[in-house]
Amino acid sequence: MAKVKKAPRPKAITPKGFRDYFGAEVSERAQMLQQIAGVYHHYGFDALESSAVEMVEALGKFLPDVDRPNEGVFAWQEFDEHDKGDWMALRYDLTAPLARVYAQHRNDLPTPYRRYAMGPVWRNEKPGPGRYRQFYQCDADTVGTASMAADAEICAMLSDTLEEVGIPRGDYIVRVNNRKVLDGILEGVLVQNDKTSALPTDFKTMMESKASDWEFVSRDAVLRTIDKFDKVGAEGVTELLTTGRKDQSGAFIDGVGLSQLDADKIVKFMLSRGQDNKETIANLRTLIDYSEVGMEGVDELEQIAALLEAGGYGPDRIEIDPSVVRGLGYYTGPVFEAELTFEIFDEKGRKRQFGSVAGGGRYDDLVARFTGQAVPAVGVSIGVDRLLAALREKGRIGGTETGPVVVTVMDRDRMADYQAMVAELRAAGIRAEVYLGNPKNFGNQLKYADKRNSPVAIIEGGDEKANGVVQIKDLILGAKIAESATLEEWKERPSQFEVPRGDLVAKVRDILAGQGE
């Protein structure tokens, strides 16, 4: 091999669309994942961690006929002398891997198989503000049962989970709809009714891609249009379903070409929510009485509503809502979405609702891709990073973390003494460390403690050592005094204490307890 060329210095950056997480960001997420997993586990779900890397075919990616099948996913080819190596890819969700795992291990797994999974997923998409190419999901799915009790259970569990992580009742709503009801409506509307079964797992990505990338059947056009309901409202959707509409910029968006009657029918379906589930279901039955599949969908919603009512999950937590459109293309039966209902301020200072943090539904075709046999399944996916952002917005989690007690170094040769203090503090359950930087400049040591958000600093110089004492600085109180130095009450409270060396742990514990008040 030739001598290595001296490479230019690499840039210290992440690839575009990726980022790092520090301190509280990591520990708060870890805690949330643990809370969510706790609820899932309590409901009888078992943990599964599939490999982050999958065969491209197993991911069920809709492969355009090109050499590099990496649209939407990060994919690469295994090295092979004849360039025939396997194509591998990072998972883009936790559902496609579940289908592969279930197909692969179905003889060893219980039926139904309840599993939960959590971890990062990767999307090869154009990054944008707050939109990353790696993010966390936390999913629960029940594979192998067609019973609506499974769907109802997952809705109930989603509700319990949101409350467990700190979203109080009233600040969220789980809304339930059914793809079959929409199918029923469309039965009476569409002539060209191509089944989209060739793209079962990829529909979500298709929905997010530009229309010009694809040749859509008109069912898809309808689905894409009603997905804009939240944005353009009933009137806008009606225009888009019929003759077209001018958008905010003045550009004209072509319509799908339905008749006014058909468009009204679809919009009426989406607006058919009544005062309660009973009324909603009655409305749907009236709209859809001509369609067998539609009535089947309404029956399913009715079963779910009954089970939830029996479990005490009222409309303050979960309700049937035909305006839920997200996932109606992807799923095959019930769909549900958890929305946070409190208002936040967006980047332009305008009030808006926080919106969706979780979604799911029934998908009965995924496993069949591998085995040829349909396996009914239903699941939910929580967008962990969005949920964390919501809790931060509400001030329910801090976003910062208290640092360790810092034992400063006054005398470099007595490092063992300082290590002994730290060991005592740790043994007493107190997070602590000795300052390990250059101890020459004492100010730097206090600056360091400040940067770490440390609650307490310990000081033992030569005099203290000789007198058998240590100085203990309350850094939180010290900061408060510095902020409001004019207030007499602060001035009277000392923020530094001299105590006998033997009382070190007890005094630190006192101060920490006081700070927690």
Add this chain to the structure above:
Amino acid sequence: MAKVKKAPRPKAITPKGFRDYFGAEVSERAQMLQQIAGVYHHYGFDALESSAVEMVEALGKFLPDVDRPNEGVFAWQEFDEHDKGDWMALRYDLTAPLARVYAQHRNDLPTPYRRYAMGPVWRNEKPGPGRYRQFYQCDADTVGTASMAADAEICAMLSDTLEEVGIPRGDYIVRVNNRKVLDGILEGVLVQNDKTSALPTDFKTMMESKASDWEFVSRDAVLRTIDKFDKVGAEGVTELLTTGRKDQSGAFIDGVGLSQLDADKIVKFMLSRGQDNKETIANLRTLIDYSEVGMEGVDELEQIAALLEAGGYGPDRIEIDPSVVRGLGYYTGPVFEAELTFEIFDEKGRKRQFGSVAGGGRYDDLVARFTGQAVPAVGVSIGVDRLLAALREKGRIGGTETGPVVVTVMDRDRMADYQAMVAELRAAGIRAEVYLGNPKNFGNQLKYADKRNSPVAIIEGGDEKANGVVQIKDLILGAKIAESATLEEWKERPSQFEVPRGDLVAKVRDILAGQGE
């Protein structure tokens, strides 16, 4: 776009060298990661989660001059019309990303920066039995200090961590050596003494690759040879360092070509461990008195030994041991390795020591790749999956998990009743679920409970409902009775109980408590 071709059914398999983890495998690992992180955090380390994907250059991969820089890592090129997209790769350890993060964010981070990180890493290597291409690491590093107190602290923390996860004192040893001492020895031995600074972060991978892939300088040949000490012993290493050696298969391995005298010197260094650290350090001083860098290394070991002794970490936990060779090529100062000392049986039924589960050391050159400025750093990496395997070998963790209480379904129309029971059990803190499969065959429901490793099954048929009672089956006791059906004592203990519906939770709690005894 043309109509999609109907693809053949994909195989339900993971890519070669990847695997899935189920149930207890996942939860036991999660628990261990949490325990390790707990100790790291307690020592003052802050969490960091860097992106799993890095720029290839940032990973410090030793790039051969080829188009596809994916030897050793999984790498791919970002799509770009002009084929000039960035090359990205999955991280192969947690240290290279730390160097990138520190270089990128050093103005915002405290100095020294103590951080811990955990997560999967990926290696594009040939998979083998028990050797996977994705595995977990859990690292702690202190960046920005040259103080030996940082090295000593990490050794102490490693010892605490092993005990925290369930390896008792006496079943492990943390062994400490120093690259500088070896450098001192080699100073007197080698003429051709090329610095290997062009390959700082990749040496580990190089050490694991075939010799024929690389052109080694003779320092590397020496390092690779002494790395075989564990395998071939002192005599074998001496032969390999000089004229060569026949291996077990009879094939002749060429020697490195050192003189007998030089080889003896190196082997003597590796065997210089004395009765205690004091004696070991004295031995090293005698061996190396001619070398400045060597004496510096011995001084460092002496400082570490003193700090550890002051902290109460005796030779039953941590000791200086010049026979540690792993990482001597990679690190620049002290190196350490945690070895489990208990014996296990290998796949051929032979007794052997479990071996290494963690390693680390000082690497002062990593950040300089980005910034040009040397930043001293020291860290440790725990091989989480190996440590889990060790605990399983010792029976310290179960490898299986108790399933949920299963409420069986006798009457499909009363699903709400069964859901209510499950809700009560869950509210009482008991993991529980209703059977969601086809309820027609009751035997299947009990088989399911068995497969889930469920402790208790609940039965409420029409008669029970009419009489206001439920049947509760103790499945653990039932299994025991079935196993030893001839024993009268078992026969007398009933494994099924009829209790009033209102006593359901109390009775289940009783049975679970009894099973835990």
